[in-house]
Amino acid sequence: MRHWLAEIDFSDVPMITPSSGDPPACLSDISKVVCNWACDKCAGDDVVECPDQNVWGLTFDGGPTEATPGLLTFLDEQKVKATFFLSGANVVQYPEIIVAEVRWTEKAILEATGLCVRYIRPPNGNVDNRVRSVLKKLGYTVVDWGGDTFDSDDSKTSEMSNDAVKARFQKTIQLYASQTANNIKGFISREHDLTKENVEVAKA
Template identity: 40%
Template sequence: MAEQFSLKTTQKNIKAEAEEDERERNSGNKNQMNAAIYPIKDRIPDVNSPQVKAWVAEIDWSKVPDIPVAKGLKDAPRFPDCPPKEKVDPTSCWWSCDGCVAPSDIMTCPIQNNWGLTYDDGPTEASRELMAHLQSKKISATFFIVGSRVLEFPDILKEEVAQGHHLAMHTWSHAGLTTLTNHQIVAEVRWTEKIIRDVTGLTMKYIRPPY
């Protein structure tokens, strides 16, 4: 009951903030983040920053698999260049190349004929039109958020929560995680977690890797 009350209170507060943002936007004062305290939009964050080093230091690296970084495609360096199936390391559980899933991955709805509606890569300028359509149909969805895009549209993120949608992470720069080092992955995830929490007060539980 306490958790339910807390969520409703958060949604109520965020709804009030979203309404204030709407008034500011209509008056020509667009709500934007202080970009100086975050990594650059759509760029892989710097792993040598003090913040990332602190996050890296929190991890017990003896429990992290040592899997080689995959090369990206020449024309799409953020997407992994998959080796032939017979050469894919079965212990790496590589969804991008062989469709492998871990036991903890959520792939299906637990109840037959139930389904979940999800959208990736926002927030964007199209998000409000989408939310209006969902609201007209009385449907809620899960938005997988690209952290760096919150820099431009923090008010949309607040509106998504205020309207009862769920949020989850979709990394900071939308790079294929298998093409990144472990420290880069930490930076991608934790910066996304931070900016969503800074804007909404919510700590994310789930992540959907790009590609």
């Protein structure tokens, strides 16, 4: 891990107090200097939309889990492509831990698939300018999603029925479709492959 840290100059990383909790609590002094996606939907230079109109960026967070293979099979059968943001230790409290988590996850993905990844989504969208700065130094681009409207809330299946999750997303699609005349770009949605229930919602 020391050689990973030695690769990075932390001197110009913004000094921002890390938020704590699970999910992390928002700081009371949210500002443009902090630019926190989870708290105030400040995206900085993160990717938050698809460049072309009528393009849907389908993304899944939290895996891989035992539910993931079923989802992969379904997407393959439907000839649908999606982006999966795989979970490491879900710890972003300190830059040193960020580096270790990213590099170990990167190594695991490379060994399992032979592929290098260059896009990342911090857990729960908890990214601020401190985290962005470190991730850029590691060669990553942060990908958020289109905001609360495009978050399926499927991780709350214990609180919401599958039908409620589907209805929420159908409203999102209708809202997007009603705005396409305004030359808006494509959207990125956020779903999960944490549980079989999440996968069932995705298939519906």
